[in-house]
Amino acid sequence: MFSSMRASSSAASMARRVMVSSAAQTQSCRMFSASTIQRAAASSTSSSPSPKKGSNWLTVTALTALAATSGYYLFSPVDAKPVANKTVAPSTPILSPLKAEKPSVPSIVDADKKKSLEKTTVIFVLGGPGAGKGTQCANLVRDFGFIHLSAGDLLRAEQERPGSQYGELIKTYIKEGKIVPMEVTIALLENEMLASGQDRFLIDGFPRKMDQALKFEEAVVPSKFTLYFECPEEVMLKRLMKRGETSGRADDNIESITKRFRVFTQTSFPVIEHYGNLGKVHKVSCVDAPEVVYANVKMIFNELFHENK
Numbered sequence: 181m182f183s184s185m186r187a188s189s190s191a192a193s194m195a196r197r198v199m200v201s202s203a204a205q206t207q208s209c210r211m212f213s214a215s216t217i218q219r220a221a222a223s224s225t226s227s228s229p230s231p232k233k234g235s236n237w238l239t240v241t242a243l244t245a246l247a248a249t250s251g252y253y254l255f256s257p258v259d260a261k262p263v264a265n266k267t268v269a270p271s272t273p274i275l276s277p278l279k280a281e282k283p284s285v286p287s288i289v290d291a292d293k294k295k296s297l298e299k300t301t302v303i304f305v306l307g308g309p310g311a312g313k314g315t316q317c318a319n320l321v322r323d324f325g326f327i328h329l330s331a332g333d334l335l336r337a338e339q340e341r342p343g344s345q346y347g348e349l350i351k352t353y354i355k356e357g358k359i360v361p362m363e364v365t366i367a368l369l370e371n372e373m374l375a376s377g378q379d380r381f382l383i384d385g386f387p388r389k390m391d392q393a394l395k396f397e398e399a400v401v402p403s404k405f406t407l408y409f410e411c412p413e414e415v416m417l418k419r420l421m422k423r424g425e426t427s428g429r430a431d432d433n434i435e436s437i438t439k440r441f442r443v444f445t446q447t448s449f450p451v452i453e454h455y456g457n458l459g460k461v462h463k464v465s466c467v468d469a470p471e472v473v474y475a476n477v478k479m480i481f482n483e484l485f486h487e488n489k
């Protein structure tokens with residue numbers, strides 16, 4: 181069941197989110213490893229026959245599955261052979277690195293990666309578009325020393341990165357309010373976690389879909405709990421329209437917002453329900469002023485982390 185906290189008054193002044201997460205600025209590199217792709221295939225083809233480990237078929241299936249979800253082919257078009265409106269995978273498909281020009285994240289094997297994230301605390305910060313997730317994360321960074329990783333910020337940074345193979349794909353998905361294929365988002369998040377060398381993360385705006393939640397917890401690290409910011413649509417709409425006056429975001433307009441609300445209700449809310457059923461959700465109402473909301477958030481964190489800030 182959700183646990184909720186009651187409002188208490190606080191006069192703490194509230195800083196608007198001005199901080200761009202270190203994550204979004206960091207230039208790091210990662211290739212999708214064959215195992216990542218195989219895991220992706222395994223998860224996206226659950227009704228298919230069980231894959232044989234290490235088979236080339238699996239890699240090709242993974243690429244095809246990813247391409248089918250995204251509408252894009254992620255392997256080099258030079259290597260691909262278009263046949264009657266389909267693309268046949270090359271025998272050795274190559275995924276484009278997310279950040280080709282500056283490989284600052286060492287390529288390490290999955291076991292080492294898992295080990296290095298073993299003691300990591302991950303808190304998912306979820307809520308509808310414009311609920312105030314980023315605003316409250318900035319407070320938690322200041323008071324509790326978390327690293328704030330906004331999945332949306334990371335995707336927008338990747339979209340802008342010159343030479344990104346995923347730029348156009350991300351742009352289309354964001355404008356349409358759709359959820360970018362999880363392999364891209366998980367790779368970006370994992371890169372930033374490893375590159376930061378830190379062990380406390382607020383993952384804001386992710387997971388937005390059940391398969392993302394399961395995959396992240398299996399492949400990266402289980403979450404400690406979910407902080408859920410509850411907010412009625414009409415309040416979020418007002419905030420987003422206001423934010424749209426200055427944000428420059430391609431999705432802060434009424435058409436995209438309407439689509440994002442639908443995706444949140446139909447696809448993302450079930451993730452919150454899932455964690456709620458596991459007793460892993462702290463729900464906070466986001467309707468009041470930012471400092472009132474934060475007073476409630478802070479109570480939760482003080483209790484859980486035994487720190488009185």
Ligand SMILES: Nc1ncnc2c1ncn2[C@@H]1O[C@H](COP(=O)(O)OP(=O)(O)O)[C@@H](O)[C@H]1O
Pocket residue numbers: 196197307308309310311312313314315316419420422423466467468469470471473
């Ligand atoms: N409690 C609040 N009351 C009024 N406005 C808020 C509140 N929290 C955030 N905002 C404003 O609403 C907009 C959306 O907040 P933001 O933190 O960007 O939301 P999200 O990260 O959930 O999309 C921003 O312009 C922000 O300044």
Ligand SMILES: O=c1ccn([C@@H]2O[C@H](COP(=O)(O)OP(=O)(O)O)[C@@H](O)[C@H]2O)c(=O)[nH]1
Pocket residue numbers: 307308309310311313330331332333335353354355356357358359360361365384385386387388431440
């Ligand atoms: O894990 C994620 C997070 C974000 N997005 C995309 O990025 C957009 C903006 O997300 P963000 O969290 O930045 O903004 P919010 O909608 O919460 O204000 C979403 O609508 C999605 O299109 C995504 O595909 N996967």
